[in-house]
Amino acid sequence: LKTTVSQIEIPCAFGPAYEGERVRGADLYCQTGGGKTQCTEYLQLAEMNDIEDGKVTVVGPDIPDMKEGDTFPMAIFMQVAGREFQEDFEPILERQTHHLINYIQGIMHIGQRDIAWVRVSKAAVDKGFTLKDIGVVLHAKFHQDFNKILDKVQVTLYTKPEDVEKITAQARAAYKQRDERVENMTDEDEEIFYSCTLCQSFAPTHVCTVSPERTGLCGAYNWMDCKASYEINPTGPNQPIEKGEVLDPVLGQFAGVNEFVKKASRGAVTHYNFYSLVHDPMTTCGCCEAIAAMLPACNGVMTVHRDYTGETPCGMKFTTLAGVMGGGASSPGFVGHSKYNVIQKKFLKGDGGLLRMVWMPKSLKEELRERLLKRGEELGYPNLVDMIADETVGTTEEEIMPFLQEKGHPALSMPPLVG
Ligand code: SF4
Ligand code: ZN
Structure with missing residues (x-):
């Protein structure tokens, strides 16, 4: 009964x-x-x-x-x-x-x-x-x-x-x-991604597209979860999206996704990239676990998570960033993402990937340490995690630059971030 x-x-x-x-x-x-x-x-x-x-x-x-x-x-x-x-x-x-x-x-x-x-x-x-x-x-x-x-x-x-x-x-x-559960899956191998529009009540134009290598920015929904959610509720907030033609494999743009996002945002957002914050990034809502931002003077990017309340080299604290970016728009130069996404292989790949990361709070580095070590090794920089500056090094681009130079951080010798 x-x-x-x-x-x-x-x-x-x-x-x-x-x-x-x-x-x-x-x-x-x-x-x-x-x-x-x-x-x-x-x-x-x-x-x-x-x-x-x-x-x-x-x-x-x-x-x-x-x-x-x-x-x-x-x-x-x-x-x-x-x-x-x-x-x-x-x-x-x-x-x-x-x-x-x-x-x-x-x-x-x-x-x-x-x-x-x-x-x-x-x-x-x-x-x-x-x-x-x-x-x-x-x-x-x-x-x-x-x-x-x-x-x-x-x-x-x-x-x-x-x-x-x-x-x-x-x-x-x-x-x-x-x-x-999504660790060994790739975006190339899956034809179906999932939408998430659960957050539209707060951010009306916001549409998360969740792919195996791009978990929801709240950290609570990955591709598997959206798939299960669709099974439970076929007319709910998680709809399958046929990814369609790959318009840009590096930035991560897909014709089927664009089409869906345009409809689901009622025309407000016509397209976005999965793997970039510089070029038309995915939309961001207020739930994001972390927000990444460009640091042009360091030729790199930083990220800050919700738990860190201090200053950051982009000049804004997390709460300010979430307030400015969290309304559901695509804001070039910034993107909300989950903490887990940082160690996923497609993370900001269109901007140079994890090797661009020049600053993150010490507590986030510690939380992700084991997995950052593994990613560093895969990328040819086994000690990458210790090349990334944190608040103990500095909270401005100027303050962290000498540290990056001394460590020989890979971002410094990468092509210009904004070109
Ligand atoms: Fe869904 Fe999370 Fe994105 Fe909100 S932030 S739309 S709950 S995946
Ligand atoms: Zn949200």
Whole structure:
């Protein structure tokens, strides 16, 4: 017998009408994530008998235990069971948290995976909103929208730092496994790419095209995930795109993709390149895990991820970059991308590839270190990772230049970036 949930019992209004709503400074009651604390979302396939449908638990302080201005850590741990439910579906349901939490009036959600950010407004707290309501919404909407593939949904919201750390470590291991599922695939070998228009409610002209070697810029959707999403929901936001004629193999431009993007952006974007930030890059929305930018004086590029809040050599911090680029336009000189994309072989290939990378935050270098070492070796620069400057070297082009020269960074002897 299938459970159906028609009523969502929370004290706040709920629906797509509230999705684009912001919670600004003066309206803010408390928040989690956003570089201030850890906020993680993780959905895992469970054994049918291990979970209880509709059970929503908050382990640790909830909103009534907090005061105005508080920041708190949180892990949203969703467990789903169903005879039709496959592990491949985990990322798709997990990504729904973005719009579903935004559907709650007075609650704002940004980001995904282990870089989520939830802002709770005073108005919502006045109405009686608690964190438990997030679980109530997820349980109800998962049943409504994915009834075909699932039978049980259990949600646990952890707000004690030690629990959040534990779930985050588990989640990161799963994210890594999911990322690696496309590791040996190439764009040349696949005739079908997938669109993602999930973010159009925030960035109306934004269309991600997800190919094996170009994962979604949010980091949450790769080619496999989009394929699974299309299987679950054939009329949903992930549509197969016949890539068609290869118009430019180096920059990565495909006739079939252009055609699709033009339609899906209602004419606003007529074409874009998969592997370039210099020439007509892909559109960027506010969810990107990282943003790459040109550094013309160093003849290279840099990238900065959401967690790094400091200055960068392009003159803008991540938040400024996301604010300027995140509206869904194609902005030559800049492009949003996932962290995993940095170590994919087509990353900015049209601009010279990973060998152009002259600066990235130290924490991102550390996070990707193992895989950067491997890529460096493949590219003939086994110590590339240590040739890339970071904030300890400098945060302006001038400051990092002597370091690049001393290390003999390959970007310095490459053809001009802008020619
Ligand atoms: Fe989809 Fe792109 Fe938004 Fe990720 S960033 S959810 S891939 S549209
Ligand atoms: Zn987005």
